[in-house]
Amino acid sequence: MDTDAVRLTLPEVHALAMQALTASNVSPGNAQAIADTVTAAERDGCGSHGLMRLPGYVAPVRSGRIDGRATPVLGGAGSTVLKVDGGRGFQAPALRLALEPLVEQTRKSGIAALAISNAHHFGALWYDVEAPAEQGLLAITFVNSRPVMAPAGGREPVFGTNPLAIACPRPGRPPMIFDMASSQSARGEIILHGLKGQPIPLGWALDGDGNPTTDPEEALKGTQLPVGGGAKGAGIALMVELLAAGLTGGNFGFEANAAYDGDGGPSNAGQLIICFDPRRFADPGLTDRVEGLFGRIEGNGDARLPGGRRLEARAESLANGVAVPAGIYQQARALCTP
Amino acid sequence: MDTDAVRLTLPEVHALAMQALTASNVSPGNAQAIADTVTAAERDGCGSHGLMRLPGYVAPVRSGRIDGRATPVLGGAGSTVLKVDGGRGFQAPALRLALEPLVEQTRKSGIAALAISNAHHFGALWYDVEAPAEQGLLAITFVNSRPVMAPAGGREPVFGTNPLAIACPRPGRPPMIFDMASSQSARGEIILHGLKGQPIPLGWALDGDGNPTTDPEEALKGTQLPVGGGAKGAGIALMVELLAAGLTGGNFGFEANAAYDGDGGPSNAGQLIICFDPRRFADPGLTDRVEGLFGRIEGNGDARLPGGRRLEARAESLANGVAVPAGIYQQARALCTP
Numbered sequence: 067m068d069t070d071a072v073r074l075t076l077p078e079v080h081a082l083a084m085q086a087l088t089a090s091n092v093s094p095g096n097a098q099a100i101a102d103t104v105t106a107a108e109r110d111g112c113g114s115h116g117l118m119r120l121p122g123y124v125a126p127v128r129s130g131r132i133d134g135r136a137t138p139v140l141g142g143a144g145s146t147v148l149k150v151d152g153g154r155g156f157q158a159p160a161l162r163l164a165l166e167p168l169v170e171q172t173r174k175s176g177i178a179a180l181a182i183s184n185a186h187h188f189g190a191l192w193y194d195v196e197a198p199a200e201q202g203l204l205a206i207t208f209v210n211s212r213p214v215m216a217p218a219g220g221r222e223p224v225f226g227t228n229p230l231a232i233a234c235p236r237p238g239r240p241p242m243i244f245d246m247a248s249s250q251s252a253r254g255e256i257i258l259h260g261l262k263g264q265p266i267p268l269g270w271a272l273d274g275d276g277n278p279t280t281d282p283e284e285a286l287k288g289t290q291l292p293v294g295g296g297a298k299g300a301g302i303a304l305m306v307e308l309l310a311a312g313l314t315g316g317n318f319g320f321e322a323n324a325a326y327d328g329d330g331g332p333s334n335a336g337q338l339i340i341c342f343d344p345r346r347f348a349d350p351g352l353t354d355r356v357e358g359l360f361g362r363i364e365g366n367g368d369a370r371l372p373g374g375r376r377l378e379a380r381a382e383s384l385a386n387g388v389a390v391p392a393g394i395y396q397q398a399r400a401l402c403t404p
Numbered sequence: 405m406d407t408d409a410v411r412l413t414l415p416e417v418h419a420l421a422m423q424a425l426t427a428s429n430v431s432p433g434n435a436q437a438i439a440d441t442v443t444a445a446e447r448d449g450c451g452s453h454g455l456m457r458l459p460g461y462v463a464p465v466r467s468g469r470i471d472g473r474a475t476p477v478l479g480g481a482g483s484t485v486l487k488v489d490g491g492r493g494f495q496a497p498a499l500r501l502a503l504e505p506l507v508e509q510t511r512k513s514g515i516a517a518l519a520i521s522n523a524h525h526f527g528a529l530w531y532d533v534e535a536p537a538e539q540g541l542l543a544i545t546f547v548n549s550r551p552v553m554a555p556a557g558g559r560e561p562v563f564g565t566n567p568l569a570i571a572c573p574r575p576g577r578p579p580m581i582f583d584m585a586s587s588q589s590a591r592g593e594i595i596l597h598g599l600k601g602q603p604i605p606l607g608w609a610l611d612g613d614g615n616p617t618t619d620p621e622e623a624l625k626g627t628q629l630p631v632g633g634g635a636k637g638a639g640i641a642l643m644v645e646l647l648a649a650g651l652t653g654g655n656f657g658f659e660a661n662a663a664y665d666g667d668g669g670p671s672n673a674g675q676l677i678i679c680f681d682p683r684r685f686a687d688p689g690l691t692d693r694v695e696g697l698f699g700r701i702e703g704n705g706d707a708r709l710p711g712g713r714r715l716e717a718r719a720e721s722l723a724n725g726v727a728v729p730a731g732i733y734q735q736a737r738a739l740c741t742p
Contacts, residue, residue, distance in 0.1 A: 146484055147514035147684050176485035177517045177678070181685050204651060206643070220707030224700045232643045234650070244639040250632070276705065294588070294632035301582040301710050302640070305544070305570045307697065308690065312572070313542060315686030318697045340515070340678065346485050347519050348653030352646065359645065359656045362562045367614065369558030372639050 071389035086401035090124040092134035099158035103189040111379030115190035152185020160185040176346030181314035182337040199233035199241030210310040213319035216289040218300040228306035244372035248303035311336040409727035424739035428462040430472035437496035441527040449717030453528035490523020514684030519652035520675040537571035537579030548648040551657035554627040556638040566644035582710035586641035649674040
C-alpha cells in the first residue's frame with residue numbers, strides 16, 4: 067500500500083462522501099444518490115470520478131449555482147418517453163427518481179427513453195447504465211457538456227467531450243459496459259500532463275491558432291480533437307449532442323458556454339438514456355447469445371472486453387477496501403465542516 | 405463530362421436498375437425498393453452504392469442464396485417494437501414495408517424501434533434514415549456485417565465495418581445525415597488501392613501477423629483497424645454489433661462468417677432503427693433549436709455539416725442527371741438480359 071494513501075472500506079468512503087455533501091447543504095436524499103456514484107467509482111478503480119470530485123460537487127452548491135436540495139420531478143410516467151426535470155440540481159438524484167419507472171416501462175413496451183434536463187451530470191457514465199443492465203435490459207446513454215472540441219476542420223469549440231455508454235446484460239455476471247468520450251483524450255488527462263510538466267501526445271489537441279500542439283496549456287486554450295482526429299469522431303460528438311441536448315431540451319454545448327462564468331458550475335446540458343428489453347425483440351434473445359460474441363473477443367490475442375479492469379478493481383475493493391491518496395482524503399475531510 | 409462516362413437522367417438510372425433486377429428473378433416490388441436506393445445513391449454522388457452494386461444484388465439471387473421474390477413479414481404492429489423478417493431477401497423491401505408503421509408508431513409513442521432480420525443489407529446507410537427525418541423524426545440506425553475487424557489488441561476479425569447513421573430533421577431543408585463505418589476506412593477503399601497498385605495509409609489495417617501494413621493485399625488477409633485505431637473504435641463496433649445483431653436476432657459477424665462460402669452472398673446480419681418524435685420530448689423541440697447548433701458548425705473555419713457534399717451532388721443530379729462510368733453502365737446493361 068502507498069504510504070501516502072489512506073485505506074478505507076467502501077462504507078467508510080460512502081460515509082465520508084455523505085458527510086462532505088450534507089455539510090454543504092446537499093439534502094440527505096440527494097447526497098445519498100451522489101455518494102453512491104462516488105463510492106462505486108472508488109470501488110471500481112475510477113478515482114477520477116470518486117472522492118476527488120467532492121470539491122466539484124460542493125463548490126457550485128455553496129456558490130448557489132446548483133440547488134443541493136433540489137427535488138427532481140418525473141414527467142411522462144406511464145409513457146415510453148419519461149422525462150426528469152432536475153430542478154437545477156445534480157443528475158444523480160434525477161436519474162435515481164426515474165430508474166425504476168424506466169425499467170418497468172421498458173419491460174412493458176420493449177423500448178423506453180429517459181430524458182434528463184435541468185440537472186448537472188458530474189459522475190462516471192458507466193454507472194448510469196449498469197442498474198438497468200443488471201435487471202436484464204440493454205441500455206445506452208449519451209451526455210453532452212460544455213464545448214472543448216471543434217468540428218472537423220474548425221477551430222472554435224462546439225462540442226463537449228460528449229461521452230456515450232452501452233451496458234449489456236450477461237447471465238450470472240455483471241453487465242459488460244463500454245463507455246467512451248467522443249474526444250481523443252479526457253480533458254482531465256491534458257490537465258494532468260500540464261501539472262506534471264509533461265507534453266501531451268500529438269493528436270490530442272490543436273492550439274488557439276488551429277495548429278497541432280503537444281503543450282497542455284496551449285491545448286486547453288485551443289480545441290481538443292475528436293476520436294480518430296477527424297470527421298468520424300466529430301460526427302459521433304454531433305450525434306451525442308443531438309440525442310443528449312437536442313432531444314431532451316438540455317443546453318447545447320455552445321448555449322451552456324454562453325451562460326458560463328468560469329466557476330466550474332453546471333453546464334445544464336442534457337442526458338438521454340434508452341433501454342431495450344431483449345426478450346421483446348428476438349427469441350432467442352441477446353442474453354442467450356451474447357456470450358458467444360464475448361468469447362470471440364476475450365482470448366483474441368491481447369483483446370479484452372471493455373470494463374474488465376473495472377470489474378477486477380471491484381473484486382479487490384470489495385475484499386480489501388480502497389487506497390485513497392492522502393491529499394484527496396484530507397480534501398474530503400476538510401469539506402465535512404460546513 | 406468524362407468521355408468514358410454515360411450521362412443518364414435519374415429516371416433512366418432507375419429504369420436500368422429495375423430492368424437488371426427483374427431480369428434476374430427479383431420481383432417487381434422488391435426491385436422497386438432496391439432501384440430506389442440505387443438511384444438515390446447515384447443522385448447523391450455515392451457511386452459506390454449505385455449502379456456499381458447491381459452485380460452484387462444479382463449474383464446471390466441467381467445462385468439462390470437470396471430470394472429475390474421474398475415477401476417480408478411485419479411483426480409487432482401496434483407496439484413500440486416493430487420487427488421485419490426479411491424472408492431471406494434484401495433489406496430494402498423489408499424496410500419499405502415497415503417504414504410507415506414505424507413513423508406512425510413513433511408519432512404515437514414518442515420513440516419506436518424497428519428490428520430487421522433475415523434480410524441482406526447492401527445499400528447506403530444514410531438512405532435508411534432519411535425518410536423518417538423528412539417526416540420530422542430524429543432517426544438512428546445500426547447495421548452489422550461479416551467480420552473484417554479485430555477487437556483492440558486482437559488479431560482475429562470479429563466485427564464488420566459496422567456502420568451507424570443519424571438523421572436530424574431541419575425545417576424547410578433536407579435532413580442532416582451523418583453516417584460512418586466503425587472502421588478507419590471502407591473495405592472498398594482498400595480494394596481500390598490494391599487495384600490501382602497504391603499503398604494504403606498506415607493505420608488502416610494490420611497484416612495476418614498483426615503488424616501494421618500499407619500493402620492492400622496483406623490488409624485484406626489481415627484485419628482492418630477501427631476508427632482511431634484502438635479501444636474506442638472497437639467499442640463502437642461492439643455497440644453496433646449488440647444493437648444491430650444482438651437485439652434483432654440477426655447473425656453476429658462471427659456467426660455470419662461461419663456460414664459464408666465466399667460467394668459474396670448475404671451475411672444475414674441485422675439492422676436496428678430507432679426513431680424519436682422530438683415534439684414528444686421537449687418544448688421547444690429539437691427542430692426549433694437545431695439550426696443554432698448547425699450554424700456553429702458551418703462557418704467554423706473549414707468545418708462543414710455532415711452530408712453537405714451529398715446534397716450538392718443531389719442538386720446537380722436533379723438538374724443535369726448523372727455521369728456513370730462507361731464500364732459500370734455496360735455491366736448494368738449486360739445484366740438486363742436474363
